[in-house]
Amino acid sequence: MNTGYGRDLDLNLLRVFAVVADTGSVTAAASRLYLTQPAVSAALRRLTATIGAPLFVRRGRGLELTGRGKRLHAALVPHLRAIVDAALSEPQWSPATSDRTLRLGLSDVAELWLLPALLRVLAREAPRMSVVAVPVQFRTVASALAGGLDAAVTVADELPATVRRQPLLCGGFVCLFDPRHTRLRRTLTADEYFALDHVIVSYNGDLRGIVEDVVQRSRTVRCSVSTFASLGALLDGSGLVATVPLLVAAHLRETRKHLATRPLPFELEGTPTELLWPSSADDDAACRFVRDKIVDISQLTISKLASAS
Template sequence: MNDIYGRNLDLNLLRVFVVVAEAGSVTAAASRLYLTQPAVSAALRRLASTVGAPLFVRAGRGLALTTRGERLLASARPHLGALVEAALTPATFDPKTSERTVRLGLSDVNEALLLPPLLRILATEAPRMRLVVLPVQFRTVADALTTSAVDLAVTVADELPAGTRRLALLKGGFVCLFDPRHARVGKRLTLERYLEHEHIIVSYNGDLRGVVEDHFDVQRRVRVSVPTFQSIGALLDGSDLLATVPLMVARDILSLRPHLKTTAVPLPLGGTAMELLWRGAVEDDEAIRFIRERVVEVTKRLKLGD
């Protein structure tokens, strides 16, 4: 294939050739192509030189194809027609019949929150579409988008490559989650008591720093650092540990473990917007747009459920 592309053939010459063959004369072809007669004649000479054989001979006041020209016309015309049709015919997308696979990047929080309702929607509206879900977070999402590892992503993000589209979906603060049967936090959790307690933290770097350490000049007493939020509920259950988690995560954990409780974090820890991210290059991809719109629909339902 590289050898084919590397050959010195201007494909525009084939278009000129086909029009001349159909029109039967340089004059008529020049009119159809909005070119001068000398330009059309020069194009034919260049093509004949590249092919290595004459393609037309004089026939009265017009032109007739040589045997080599007949073969070239038979091969070139259907391919040129297909190329024009591909270029000018808009792509059609029907979610009911589409078998597209869309690669969706989700943080661990969003995999649990967004994926179940999203799959229920697809089961009804796009039963043959498939998702490949990959883990992303704020440190990895830029690379995942740049390399096309994912078509779109839902996570928090800082700086992103030029041309990245972003849409804020959810913004919520943080709460302190605990088991009131074992953790004694009092009616109002003070900063002093907060720092006295031992904590579970989520660290994407695999260290002892979490969101609090990243924003404030404090270091909590960390008992365990885990890479995702998925195990937080199980780890808190029956322990005296505290976990500082996004409000949406706490709500999801409490739906399964209603005996756990939340209280305000004694630090001004604002929430970072959860965003829907995609490359500008796929802005007009109807299948990816369909998934984007359904992700927005799901997040709106989550907001209504607050």
């Protein structure tokens, strides 16, 4: 509290005072405030005691402001009106003029397919807004959201009830490789797949990935990296293969068109990528705007993947 609040004044008393001053009657003020007459009278006594001067005098059946009361009323009414307006008016927000900076938690996959498209949308519709992209994954996203993220896009397990979640997309996996160095048939058998040399993305920093967890069979892993960002460079010009989400394969092939894909010889579905945000940001106009754009981009991405398949 700063010194402006140092006199221990109950601000509710000022509202009672203003209504009594407007109506000139304790009875009428009590009806308007949905209080009893004794409660209104007690409030006026407390306010008078705090200020140290009478605020009303009896005039017939009603009340009239004293000189001290008139000065208080004149100074108080504009502030009360401003407070009510601030509480009840709809906030005005425009993406074209907003200079908000939003903190978005993105998995390495989301950073590939979502962030470039989102920045292009913001450049057109909200050119003064900025984004701080923070790396997250399923193990860290809950604590990152609790730490102040405006939203996150990743896969997630159990989350607190205060986190909202909306599924965005769920694609399968493909085998990505450089056909100039690795020749693969159109339809791979499981034995052919497991005989290849693999590069994997492991958040645990080991040689085990989703294939080992789902298929319960080990690959020959020559390299393990922590993100998908370097896979294109690792596959380009090598005999390695990578098992990646369809989204990642599509993104990498945009810049390395000579890379090719093959269907996997077994079923492997990924966990849905979700849009996550704290419930406290439900009514934040800037956050809602960006969330809507993320949903639009994900739907467009799904359409592109469907037409390419």
